Amino acid sequence: MTDTPEAAPEEDRPPRDSLFEAPPIVEQERMVEAILFASAEPVTVKELNDRMPHGCDAAEALVYLRKRYDGRGVQVVRVGDAWAIRTAPDLGFLMQRETVETRKLSRAAVETLAIIAYHQPVTRAEIEEIRGVSVSRGTVDQLLEMEWIRFGRRRMTPGRPVTFVVTQGFLDHFGLESARDLPGLADLRAAGLLESRPSPLGVPQAGEGDVDAEEGLEEGQSELFED
Numbered sequence: 001m002t003d004t005p006e007a008a009p010e011e012d013r014p015p016r017d018s019l020f021e022a023p024p025i026v027e028q029e030r031m032v033e034a035i036l037f038a039s040a041e042p043v044t045v046k047e048l049n050d051r052m053p054h055g056c057d058a059a060e061a062l063v064y065l066r067k068r069y070d071g072r073g074v075q076v077v078r079v080g081d082a083w084a085i086r087t088a089p090d091l092g093f094l095m096q097r098e099t100v101e102t103r104k105l106s107r108a109a110v111e112t113l114a115i116i117a118y119h120q121p122v123t124r125a126e127i128e129e130i131r132g133v134s135v136s137r138g139t140v141d142q143l144l145e146m147e148w149i150r151f152g153r154r155r156m157t158p159g160r161p162v163t164f165v166v167t168q169g170f171l172d173h174f175g176l177e178s179a180r181d182l183p184g185l186a187d188l189r190a191a192g193l194l195e196s197r198p199s200p201l202g203v204p205q206a207g208e209g210d211v212d213a214e215e216g217l218e219e220g221q222s223e224l225f226e227d
Contacts, residue, residue, distance in 0.1 A: 022055030025064065032061045033085075042082030042172060078177050080168040089175065108139045113148060117170070117182055121152040121163035140164070148173070 022028070031052050035043060048058035062083060066076045069085075077086050087095060105113070112135055115127050127135050143149045148170040152163035166179060176182065 028061040042084040120165040
C-alpha cells in the first residue's frame with residue numbers, strides 16, 4: 001500500500017494568512033523536489049516548510065511529487081518522519097559498482113545491533129543478558145560512530161541506566177520506514193539467515209511483539225523512563 005504524507009501538526013503547517021501569495025502547487029512541487037534531490041539526509045515536512053516561501057504546503061506538494069515519481073527509476077520515500085529521494089528498490093543491483101564497503105561489522109557488533117533494533121529501548125545490561133556475554137565499549141562506540149544507534153531516555157530504575165535505540169540513519173540504510181518493518185524470525189529463517197533453532201538474540205516471531213509491544217511501551221513510559 002502506498003504511503004502518503006500525514007497531515008502536518010498545526011505548528012508545522014504554513015500560515016493561512018500571509019502578506020505574500022503562495023506559489024502555485026506545481027512550483028511548490030518543484031521546490032520540494034529540488035530540496036530532496038540536493039539533501040544528503042532525509043528532510044522532514046517541517047524543514048521543507050521552513051525553507052519554502054510563506055504559504056507553501058510541503059505535505060500537499062509531496063503527495064503530487066510522489067505520484068510523479070511512481071514507477072520511475074528513483075522514488076520519493078518516507079524514512080521515519082522524514083522524506084528522501086532514493087533509487088527504486090528493484091534497480092538497486094545497478095548501484096553495486098558504486099558502493100564502497102569501508103568496513104565490516106564484527107559478529108559482536110551485528111548481534112548488538114540486532115538486539116537493539118528488536119528490543120529498543122534496551123540497556124547495556126539487557127543486551128548482555130540476551131547475548132550471554134559482556135558488550136565491549138568499542139562495539140557500542142562503533143555503532144554510535146556509524147550513527148546507526150543513539151542514546152535513548154534513561155530508565156527510571158536504580159542507577160538510571162541509559163538505553164539505546166536505532167536511528168533514522170539505520171532505517172534509511174536498510175530501506176525501512178520504521179522498526180516495525182524489520183523481518184520476523186520466520187522471515188529470517190526463510191532467507192537462510194538463521195538456523196532452524198531458537199535464536200540466541202531473542203528475535204520475535206513475525207507479527208509478535210510489534211504493534212502491541214510498542215503500544216504497551218508508550219502507555220508505561222512515564223513510569224519507566226525520564227524525559
